[in-house]
Amino acid sequence: MRQDESDEMFDEGDTTLSRAEHREKKRNRRILIAALVLILVPVVAVGGYLAWLNHIVTNNVKQELLLPDSPKPTNNEGQVVEQPKDNGMNYLLVGNDARPGDTGSRSDVMVLVHVPQDRSTVQLIHFPRDLWVPIPGHGEAKLNAAYAYGGAPLLVETMQNMLGVEIDHVAIVGFEGFKRMTDAVGGVDVNVAEPSTSGGFRFAKGTMHMNGEMALAFVRERKQLSEGDISRGKRQQAFIKALMLKGLSKDVLLNPGRLADFVDAATSNLTVDQKLDVGQMRSEAFAMRNLRGGDIRFITAPFDGFGWSKDGQSIDLTNWPKMKELGEALRDDKMDSYN
Numbered sequence: 001m002r003q004d005e006s007d008e009m010f011d012e013g014d015t016t017l018s019r020a021e022h023r024e025k026k027r028n029r030r031i032l033i034a035a036l037v038l039i040l041v042p043v044v045a046v047g048g049y050l051a052w053l054n055h056i057v058t059n060n061v062k063q064e065l066l067l068p069d070s071p072k073p074t075n076n077e078g079q080v081v082e083q084p085k086d087n088g089m090n091y092l093l094v095g096n097d098a099r100p101g102d103t104g105s106r107s108d109v110m111v112l113v114h115v116p117q118d119r120s121t122v123q124l125i126h127f128p129r130d131l132w133v134p135i136p137g138h139g140e141a142k143l144n145a146a147y148a149y150g151g152a153p154l155l156v157e158t159m160q161n162m163l164g165v166e167i168d169h170v171a172i173v174g175f176e177g178f179k180r181m182t183d184a185v186g187g188v189d190v191n192v193a194e195p196s197t198s199g200g201f202r203f204a205k206g207t208m209h210m211n212g213e214m215a216l217a218f219v220r221e222r223k224q225l226s227e228g229d230i231s232r233g234k235r236q237q238a239f240i241k242a243l244m245l246k247g248l249s250k251d252v253l254l255n256p257g258r259l260a261d262f263v264d265a266a267t268s269n270l271t272v273d274q275k276l277d278v279g280q281m282r283s284e285a286f287a288m289r290n291l292r293g294g295d296i297r298f299i300t301a302p303f304d305g306f307g308w309s310k311d312g313q314s315i316d317l318t319n320w321p322k323m324k325e326l327g328e329a330l331r332d333d334k335m336d337s338y339n
Contacts, residue, residue: 049256053263057278060267066152067273073160081164087333088116089284093155094172095236097220107147107155108175109219109236110206112167116333119287120295123335124240124325126233126299132315135161141314152273163173163327169276178219179212179271181243184261185252187211188242194231196224198232215239230300230316237298245293253289299338302326 017251072080095109104223110127129144135158138149146158158169184190190210192203199217212219218238225231252258302322308316329338 003327013054037262045249052283053260054278056260056264057267060264060270061147061278061281062271063274063276064152064271065274066151066156066271067167067275068157068160068170069165070157070237073164073166075161075164081183081331083166084332085192086117087172087331088114089169090114090167090330091166092152092159092170092252092337094155094170095175095178097175107144109233110143110155112159112165112330114335115284116335121336122288122291122295123297123299124237124339125299125301126237127159127318128229128233128303130229130316131301131303131318132307132309133158133318140309142313145196149284162323163330164324165327165330170273171276172268172271174269175216175219177265178239178243179216180265180269181212181213181247181262182210182215183244184265185243188215188239188246190215190218190242191238193234193238194225196221200225205337210239230303233300234298241293241296241298244291244296248289248291297335 027140072083074080091113092109093109093113095111097108108129110129112125112127114123114125116123127143129142131143132140133143133146135141135146135149136154138145141149143155143158146155150157151169152172156170160167187209189207192205192208195205196203198221199213200213201217203218203221220238221235222228222232225235226242246252247262252262302319302325304317304319307315307317326338330334
């Protein structure tokens with residue numbers, strides 16, 4: 001049968017379609033196919049893009065043994081402190097400010113990130129590096145000495161025993177990573193609480209837009225600030241908050257090129273513990289995608305001012321009653337009520 005004959009007559013059961021009806025059916029079928037193509041092409045493209053991002057993260061992120069062999073915290077009597085179920089997650093973020101030519105391990109930023117079970121808020125607790133605490137096997141010393149003595153595993157063990165709280169995961173990022181992330185998102189708007197001049201930049205009180213180089217100078221400064229390392233910790237908190245919000249903003253998430261640059265910058269200087277995989281990192285980031293500025297709370301670990309150790313070191317004096325309260329709030333996933 002010729003094509004024109006097939007167009008004139010088309011039998012479907014007992015129904016005979018005219019040429020016009022048959023052409024209308026063919027036209028509708030073509031429209032349907034075109035619509036499916038228009039729908040599926042973006043889906044395939046997004047799928048490929050997500051696979052590409054996953055490839056970047058998988059290639060960049062390094063895993064190391066950062067958690068201690070004994071994962072449970074113990075009290076002063078050496079007894080294990082039991083942890084309630086479904087009490088959120090605790091991530092220890094360690095910032096390493098090793099500069100070119102530096103040797104040895106340094107932990108200039110120690111932030112415990114508590115993500116509650118419902119993922120509605122995030123609490124970031126800054127632990128001053130000069131906090132005077134017991135370090136297993138080494139007596140009392142500054143908190144960051146734990147990292148120098150035994151790396152991340154000893155730092156985790158020290159903080160777990162100090163709080164009575166299990167730390168689920170650890171991430172170590174170099175300050176250069178923060179710099180690259182800042183530039184990848186087009187800079188960040190940071191609240192400056194105290195003015196200073198450092199790194200060739202002048203920081204005035206108020207909100208300032210910072211690129212990576214400027215942000216690095218901002219978070220490193222402490223000598224010009226009223227409370228030294230405590231004030232520097234607050235600066236670091238303000239910067240981390242600004243970077244988190246910008247990284248979760250539509251300007252980044254809906255811009256494929258910028259998002260890829262940010263993901264690459266965030267992971268190329270990132271080392272995580274042996275139990276934290278890419279799938280869990282992706283799942284956690286997705287769960288927190290609706291966070292806003294008011295949902296992120298910053299806290300400084302409790303201390304009683306400044307003093308001197310017996311061997312003449314300038315130290316931050318730990319407020320142990322308040323530290324116990326902080327540990328209980330973390331352990332029971334009630335940080336919203338912690339004051």
